[in-house]
Amino acid sequence: MSEKDVYVELAGKVQMPNSRWIPMILKKLITPEDGRMLLELPLSVDEFAAKYKTTTGEAEKKLEEFANKGVSIPLEKEGVKKYFCVSNVIQIHDATIHGALNKNYHPIPMEIVEMWKNFRETEWFETLKMMEKLPTAAHGRCIPSWSTVKDNPELTDFENLKTILKNSPVIAVVDCPCRWLQVQEGTCDKPTFTCLSLTKGSVKYIVDRKIGKVLTLEEGYAVLEECEKAGLIPTAGGSFGQPRQLCMCSVPECIILRGQVMYGYDLWNRSRFDAVADPEKCTACETCLSRCQFGAIQVKDNVAEVDRNKCFGCGLCVITCPSEALSMKLVRPMSHLTGEGATA
Ligand code: SF4
Ligand code: SF4
Numbered sequence: 325m326s327e328k329d330v331y332v333e334l335a336g337k338v339q340m341p342n343s344r345w346i347p348m349i350l351k352k353l354i355t356p357e358d359g360r361m362l363l364e365l366p367l368s369v370d371e372f373a374a375k376y377k378t379t380t381g382e383a384e385k386k387l388e389e390f391a392n393k394g395v396s397i398p399l400e401k402e403g404v405k406k407y408f409c410v411s412n413v414i415q416i417h418d419a420t421i422h423g424a425l426n427k428n429y430h431p432i433p434m435e436i437v438e439m440w441k442n443f444r445e446t447e448w449f450e451t452l453k454m455m456e457k458l459p460t461a462a463h464g465r466c467i468p469s470w471s472t473v474k475d476n477p478e479l480t481d482f483e484n485l486k487t488i489l490k491n492s493p494v495i496a497v498v499d500c501p502c503r504w505l506q507v508q509e510g511t512c513d514k515p516t517f518t519c520l521s522l523t524k525g526s527v528k529y530i531v532d533r534k535i536g537k538v539l540t541l542e543e544g545y546a547v548l549e550e551c552e553k554a555g556l557i558p559t560a561g562g563s564f565g566q567p568r569q570l571c572m573c574s575v576p577e578c579i580i581l582r583g584q585v586m587y588g589y590d591l592w593n594r595s596r597f598d599a600v601a602d603p604e605k606c607t608a609c610e611t612c613l614s615r616c617q618f619g620a621i622q623v624k625d626n627v628a629e630v631d632r633n634k635c636f637g638c639g640l641c642v643i644t645c646p647s648e649a650l651s652m653k654l655v656r657p658m659s660h661l662t663g664e665g666a667t668a
Pocket of ligand 2: 598599615616617618619620621630634635636637638639640641642
Protein backbone atom coordinates (compact mmCIF):
# COMPACT_ATOMS: atom_id res chain seq x y z
CA MET A 325 0.00 0.00 0.00
CA SER A 326 1.43 3.39 -1.01
CA GLU A 327 2.03 6.16 1.55
CA LYS A 328 -0.92 8.15 0.18
CA ASP A 329 -3.21 5.12 0.28
CA VAL A 330 -2.47 4.51 3.98
CA TYR A 331 -3.63 7.98 5.02
CA VAL A 332 -6.65 7.84 2.69
CA GLU A 333 -7.65 4.42 4.07
CA LEU A 334 -7.37 5.79 7.62
CA ALA A 335 -9.59 8.73 6.63
CA GLY A 336 -12.11 6.08 5.52
CA LYS A 337 -11.92 4.54 9.01
CA VAL A 338 -13.35 7.78 10.42
CA GLN A 339 -16.01 7.82 7.68
CA MET A 340 -14.38 10.65 5.72
CA PRO A 341 -12.95 8.78 2.68
CA ASN A 342 -12.95 11.88 0.46
CA SER A 343 -11.42 14.27 2.98
CA ARG A 344 -8.54 16.47 1.92
CA TRP A 345 -7.59 17.54 5.45
CA ILE A 346 -7.76 14.31 7.47
CA PRO A 347 -4.98 12.55 5.51
CA MET A 348 -2.87 15.72 5.93
CA ILE A 349 -3.48 15.79 9.70
CA LEU A 350 -2.61 12.11 9.96
CA LYS A 351 0.56 12.63 7.95
CA LYS A 352 1.69 15.21 10.52
CA LEU A 353 1.02 12.79 13.36
CA ILE A 354 2.15 9.36 12.17
CA THR A 355 4.49 7.72 9.67
CA PRO A 356 3.10 5.48 6.87
CA GLU A 357 4.43 2.49 8.83
CA ASP A 358 2.52 3.65 11.92
CA GLY A 359 -0.54 4.03 9.69
CA ARG A 360 -0.30 0.43 8.51
CA MET A 361 -0.09 -0.68 12.15
CA LEU A 362 -3.17 1.40 13.01
CA LEU A 363 -5.10 -0.34 10.25
CA GLU A 364 -4.39 -3.68 11.99
CA LEU A 365 -6.04 -2.59 15.28
CA PRO A 366 -7.76 -3.59 17.55
CA LEU A 367 -4.91 -5.41 19.30
CA SER A 368 -3.83 -5.89 22.92
CA VAL A 369 -0.22 -5.21 23.91
CA ASP A 370 0.57 -8.95 23.81
CA GLU A 371 -1.07 -9.40 20.40
CA PHE A 372 0.78 -6.35 19.02
CA ALA A 373 4.11 -7.65 20.40
CA ALA A 374 3.54 -11.08 18.81
CA LYS A 375 2.44 -9.62 15.47
CA TYR A 376 5.43 -7.26 15.13
CA LYS A 377 7.92 -9.58 16.87
CA THR A 378 8.86 -7.12 19.54
CA THR A 379 8.90 -6.97 23.34
CA THR A 380 5.74 -6.17 25.31
CA GLY A 381 7.52 -3.04 26.61
CA GLU A 382 8.12 -1.75 23.07
CA ALA A 383 4.60 -2.75 21.99
CA GLU A 384 3.04 -0.86 24.90
CA LYS A 385 5.20 2.20 24.17
CA LYS A 386 4.03 2.32 20.54
CA LEU A 387 0.35 1.75 21.39
CA GLU A 388 0.44 4.41 24.13
CA GLU A 389 2.05 6.82 21.66
CA PHE A 390 -0.91 6.26 19.29
CA ALA A 391 -3.35 6.84 22.15
CA ASN A 392 -1.58 10.02 23.31
CA LYS A 393 -1.70 11.40 19.78
CA GLY A 394 -5.43 10.67 19.62
CA VAL A 395 -5.32 8.24 16.67
CA SER A 396 -6.14 5.19 18.80
CA ILE A 397 -8.58 4.70 21.68
CA PRO A 398 -7.76 2.15 24.42
CA LEU A 399 -10.75 0.22 25.74
CA GLU A 400 -10.81 -2.35 28.54
CA LYS A 401 -13.28 -5.23 28.40
CA GLU A 402 -13.34 -8.11 30.90
CA GLY A 403 -9.88 -7.20 32.16
CA VAL A 404 -8.28 -7.09 28.68
CA LYS A 405 -7.15 -3.75 27.32
CA LYS A 406 -7.20 -3.38 23.56
CA TYR A 407 -6.25 -0.39 21.42
CA PHE A 408 -8.77 0.51 18.69
CA CYS A 409 -8.23 2.70 15.66
CA VAL A 410 -10.33 5.89 15.90
CA SER A 411 -13.66 5.18 14.26
CA ASN A 412 -15.44 8.48 13.65
CA VAL A 413 -14.57 12.05 12.85
CA ILE A 414 -15.70 13.56 16.16
CA GLN A 415 -13.53 11.04 18.03
CA ILE A 416 -10.37 11.82 16.04
CA HIS A 417 -11.10 15.58 16.13
CA ASP A 418 -11.46 15.73 19.91
CA ALA A 419 -8.71 13.19 20.74
CA THR A 420 -6.02 14.70 18.50
CA ILE A 421 -6.77 18.25 19.66
CA HIS A 422 -6.69 17.20 23.32
CA GLY A 423 -3.36 15.48 22.69
CA ALA A 424 -2.02 18.61 21.02
CA LEU A 425 -3.28 21.05 23.67
CA ASN A 426 -1.84 19.05 26.48
CA LYS A 427 1.47 18.55 24.68
CA ASN A 428 1.23 14.80 25.03
CA TYR A 429 3.47 14.48 22.02
CA HIS A 430 5.84 16.36 19.84
CA PRO A 431 5.90 17.76 17.10
CA ILE A 432 3.97 20.87 16.12
CA PRO A 433 0.65 20.60 17.96
CA MET A 434 -0.55 24.04 16.83
CA GLU A 435 -0.13 23.14 13.18
CA ILE A 436 -2.56 20.25 13.66
CA VAL A 437 -5.05 22.44 15.50
CA GLU A 438 -4.90 24.92 12.58
CA MET A 439 -5.56 22.11 10.11
CA TRP A 440 -8.63 21.11 12.07
CA LYS A 441 -9.81 24.67 11.78
CA ASN A 442 -9.50 24.43 8.00
CA PHE A 443 -11.35 21.12 8.08
CA ARG A 444 -14.21 22.72 10.00
CA GLU A 445 -14.49 25.55 7.50
CA THR A 446 -14.48 23.34 4.41
CA GLU A 447 -15.44 19.71 5.08
CA TRP A 448 -17.38 19.62 8.32
CA PHE A 449 -20.69 19.93 6.44
CA GLU A 450 -20.41 16.32 5.23
CA THR A 451 -20.41 15.14 8.84
CA LEU A 452 -23.34 17.36 9.69
CA LYS A 453 -25.30 15.84 6.80
CA MET A 454 -24.62 12.34 8.19
CA MET A 455 -25.67 13.44 11.70
CA GLU A 456 -28.88 14.99 10.38
CA LYS A 457 -29.98 11.59 9.04
CA LEU A 458 -29.85 9.97 12.50
CA PRO A 459 -33.26 9.26 14.12
CA THR A 460 -34.55 12.15 16.29
CA ALA A 461 -34.03 10.23 19.54
CA ALA A 462 -30.34 9.78 18.67
CA HIS A 463 -29.82 13.52 18.23
CA GLY A 464 -28.32 15.48 21.09
CA ARG A 465 -30.43 17.95 23.05
CA CYS A 466 -30.29 21.24 24.84
CA ILE A 467 -30.63 21.13 28.63
CA PRO A 468 -31.94 24.30 30.27
CA SER A 469 -29.51 26.23 32.46
CA TRP A 470 -30.06 24.90 35.99
CA SER A 471 -30.95 28.08 37.87
CA THR A 472 -33.71 28.96 35.39
CA VAL A 473 -35.75 25.76 35.82
CA LYS A 474 -34.70 24.42 39.24
CA ASP A 475 -38.08 25.17 40.84
CA ASN A 476 -40.25 23.63 38.12
CA PRO A 477 -41.96 20.56 39.67
CA GLU A 478 -42.21 18.85 36.26
CA LEU A 479 -38.47 18.93 35.63
CA THR A 480 -37.16 15.37 35.18
CA ASP A 481 -33.82 14.14 36.49
CA PHE A 482 -32.54 14.10 32.89
CA GLU A 483 -33.16 17.83 32.54
CA ASN A 484 -31.82 18.88 35.92
CA LEU A 485 -28.10 19.59 35.46
CA LYS A 486 -27.28 19.31 39.17
CA THR A 487 -29.14 16.00 39.47
CA ILE A 488 -27.36 14.73 36.36
CA LEU A 489 -24.01 15.45 38.04
CA LYS A 490 -25.22 13.95 41.34
CA ASN A 491 -26.28 10.73 39.58
CA SER A 492 -23.03 10.40 37.65
CA PRO A 493 -20.62 7.78 38.99
CA VAL A 494 -17.74 10.18 38.38
CA ILE A 495 -17.14 13.67 36.90
CA ALA A 496 -14.14 15.06 35.02
CA VAL A 497 -13.54 18.24 33.07
CA VAL A 498 -11.51 18.72 29.89
CA ASP A 499 -10.84 21.66 27.57
CA CYS A 500 -13.46 22.28 24.91
CA PRO A 501 -11.75 21.17 21.67
CA CYS A 502 -14.08 23.38 19.59
CA ARG A 503 -13.52 26.65 21.43
CA TRP A 504 -9.88 26.47 22.45
CA LEU A 505 -8.47 27.76 19.16
CA GLN A 506 -10.85 30.74 18.98
CA VAL A 507 -9.95 31.68 22.56
CA GLN A 508 -6.24 31.57 21.66
CA GLU A 509 -6.93 33.77 18.63
CA GLY A 510 -8.83 36.28 20.75
CA THR A 511 -12.12 35.80 18.91
CA CYS A 512 -13.87 34.17 21.91
CA ASP A 513 -13.52 35.20 25.56
CA LYS A 514 -15.47 32.38 27.19
CA PRO A 515 -13.85 29.78 29.49
CA THR A 516 -12.70 26.52 27.84
CA PHE A 517 -12.21 24.12 30.77
CA THR A 518 -15.91 23.25 30.72
CA CYS A 519 -16.56 19.92 28.91
CA LEU A 520 -17.85 17.48 31.52
CA SER A 521 -17.35 13.70 31.17
CA LEU A 522 -19.64 11.56 33.28
CA THR A 523 -18.79 7.88 32.76
CA LYS A 524 -16.11 5.75 34.40
CA GLY A 525 -14.66 4.78 31.01
CA SER A 526 -14.34 8.34 29.68
CA VAL A 527 -12.95 9.64 32.97
CA LYS A 528 -10.35 6.84 33.02
CA TYR A 529 -9.34 7.88 29.51
CA ILE A 530 -8.98 11.52 30.67
CA VAL A 531 -6.88 10.52 33.67
CA ASP A 532 -4.68 8.09 31.70
CA ARG A 533 -4.04 10.67 28.96
CA LYS A 534 -3.54 13.49 31.50
CA ILE A 535 -5.88 15.75 29.52
CA GLY A 536 -8.23 16.96 32.27
CA LYS A 537 -9.16 16.88 35.93
CA VAL A 538 -11.45 14.74 38.09
CA LEU A 539 -13.96 16.92 39.97
CA THR A 540 -15.88 16.65 43.21
CA LEU A 541 -19.64 17.23 42.99
CA GLU A 542 -19.20 20.75 44.36
CA GLU A 543 -16.53 21.49 41.76
CA GLY A 544 -18.91 20.20 39.09
CA TYR A 545 -21.61 22.58 40.33
CA ALA A 546 -19.06 25.42 40.19
CA VAL A 547 -18.44 24.64 36.49
CA LEU A 548 -22.22 24.85 35.85
CA GLU A 549 -22.32 28.23 37.58
CA GLU A 550 -19.32 29.52 35.63
CA CYS A 551 -21.01 28.43 32.35
CA GLU A 552 -24.27 30.21 33.26
CA LYS A 553 -22.35 33.44 33.87
CA ALA A 554 -20.27 33.08 30.72
CA GLY A 555 -23.28 32.33 28.51
CA LEU A 556 -22.44 28.76 27.52
CA ILE A 557 -25.28 26.58 26.22
CA PRO A 558 -25.64 23.20 28.00
CA THR A 559 -26.15 20.24 25.65
CA ALA A 560 -25.91 16.45 25.89
CA GLY A 561 -25.57 13.67 23.35
CA GLY A 562 -28.69 11.46 23.10
CA SER A 563 -32.16 12.87 23.55
CA PHE A 564 -33.24 10.93 26.60
CA GLY A 565 -31.82 9.54 29.82
CA GLN A 566 -28.75 10.17 31.93
CA PRO A 567 -26.13 11.92 29.74
CA ARG A 568 -22.66 10.45 29.34
CA GLN A 569 -21.19 13.88 28.75
CA LEU A 570 -22.23 17.54 29.06
CA CYS A 571 -21.05 19.97 26.45
CA MET A 572 -21.11 23.65 27.34
CA CYS A 573 -20.54 25.70 24.23
CA SER A 574 -21.51 28.72 22.19
CA VAL A 575 -22.36 29.83 18.67
CA PRO A 576 -20.46 29.99 16.33
CA GLU A 577 -17.65 28.13 18.16
CA CYS A 578 -19.49 24.82 18.69
CA ILE A 579 -19.03 22.70 15.58
CA ILE A 580 -22.54 21.27 15.89
CA LEU A 581 -24.51 24.33 17.04
CA ARG A 582 -22.93 26.42 14.29
CA GLY A 583 -24.37 23.95 11.74
CA GLN A 584 -27.76 24.22 13.39
CA VAL A 585 -27.93 28.00 13.77
CA MET A 586 -25.89 29.30 10.85
CA TYR A 587 -26.56 26.66 8.20
CA GLY A 588 -29.98 25.34 9.17
CA TYR A 589 -29.11 21.67 9.77
CA ASP A 590 -31.54 19.79 11.99
CA LEU A 591 -29.05 18.36 14.48
CA TRP A 592 -29.87 18.85 18.15
CA ASN A 593 -33.26 18.98 19.81
CA ARG A 594 -34.28 22.04 21.74
CA SER A 595 -35.15 21.56 25.44
CA ARG A 596 -38.76 21.12 26.60
CA PHE A 597 -38.80 24.76 27.71
CA ASP A 598 -39.18 28.08 25.93
CA ALA A 599 -38.31 31.51 27.30
CA VAL A 600 -41.28 33.85 27.69
CA ALA A 601 -41.15 37.61 28.26
CA ASP A 602 -43.49 39.49 30.58
CA PRO A 603 -44.31 42.80 28.84
CA GLU A 604 -45.30 44.35 32.17
CA LYS A 605 -41.80 43.86 33.60
CA CYS A 606 -39.65 44.41 30.49
CA THR A 607 -37.79 47.74 30.41
CA ALA A 608 -36.47 47.25 26.86
CA CYS A 609 -32.84 47.33 28.09
CA GLU A 610 -31.85 44.83 25.32
CA THR A 611 -29.48 42.83 27.57
CA CYS A 612 -31.17 39.65 26.36
CA LEU A 613 -30.39 40.32 22.69
CA SER A 614 -26.70 39.53 23.02
CA ARG A 615 -27.29 36.65 25.48
CA CYS A 616 -29.46 34.79 22.96
CA GLN A 617 -27.25 33.00 20.43
CA PHE A 618 -30.21 31.77 18.39
CA GLY A 619 -31.56 35.16 17.33
CA ALA A 620 -34.82 34.32 19.12
CA ILE A 621 -35.43 37.66 20.84
CA GLN A 622 -36.51 41.00 19.40
CA VAL A 623 -37.34 44.21 21.20
CA LYS A 624 -40.33 45.78 19.44
CA ASP A 625 -42.26 48.80 20.66
CA ASN A 626 -40.15 48.81 23.84
CA VAL A 627 -41.01 45.22 24.76
CA ALA A 628 -38.98 42.00 24.35
CA GLU A 629 -40.60 39.21 22.33
CA VAL A 630 -39.37 35.61 22.09
CA ASP A 631 -39.81 33.79 18.77
CA ARG A 632 -40.96 30.28 19.71
CA ASN A 633 -39.71 28.90 16.43
CA LYS A 634 -36.16 29.97 17.21
CA CYS A 635 -35.89 29.54 21.00
CA PHE A 636 -33.63 26.58 21.83
CA GLY A 637 -34.67 26.52 25.49
CA CYS A 638 -31.23 27.19 27.02
CA GLY A 639 -32.34 29.81 29.56
CA LEU A 640 -29.29 32.03 29.14
CA CYS A 641 -31.40 35.15 28.55
CA VAL A 642 -33.32 34.56 31.78
CA ILE A 643 -30.17 34.61 33.92
CA THR A 644 -29.12 38.16 33.02
CA CYS A 645 -32.46 39.95 32.60
CA PRO A 646 -32.17 42.78 35.17
CA SER A 647 -35.96 43.12 35.51
CA GLU A 648 -36.81 39.41 35.89
CA ALA A 649 -39.05 39.83 32.87
CA LEU A 650 -37.94 36.51 31.33
CA SER A 651 -38.77 33.05 32.61
CA MET A 652 -38.76 29.47 31.33
CA LYS A 653 -42.06 27.81 30.51
CA LEU A 654 -42.52 24.07 30.03
CA VAL A 655 -44.06 23.78 26.57
CA ARG A 656 -43.24 20.30 25.27
CA PRO A 657 -44.33 16.82 26.46
CA MET A 658 -41.98 14.02 27.52
CA SER A 659 -42.31 12.49 24.05
CA HIS A 660 -40.18 15.38 22.82
CA LEU A 661 -37.24 13.79 24.64
CA THR A 662 -37.96 10.14 24.00
CA GLY A 663 -38.42 10.60 20.26
CA GLU A 664 -41.91 9.03 20.34
CA GLY A 665 -43.38 11.77 18.24
CA ALA A 666 -40.85 14.58 18.58
CA THR A 667 -42.34 18.05 18.74
CA ALA A 668 -40.94 21.26 17.34
S1 SF4 B 1 -33.20 41.77 29.34
FE1 SF4 B 1 -35.22 41.70 30.29
S2 SF4 B 1 -35.80 43.83 30.60
FE2 SF4 B 1 -34.09 43.84 29.19
S3 SF4 B 1 -35.10 43.81 27.15
FE3 SF4 B 1 -34.69 41.70 27.69
S4 SF4 B 1 -36.60 41.01 28.66
FE4 SF4 B 1 -36.66 43.25 28.64
S1 SF4 C 1 -34.59 33.05 23.90
FE1 SF4 C 1 -32.51 32.49 23.31
S2 SF4 C 1 -31.29 32.64 25.19
FE2 SF4 C 1 -33.45 32.63 25.78
S3 SF4 C 1 -33.89 30.48 26.20
FE3 SF4 C 1 -34.47 30.86 24.07
S4 SF4 C 1 -32.62 30.28 22.91
FE4 SF4 C 1 -31.97 30.52 25.04
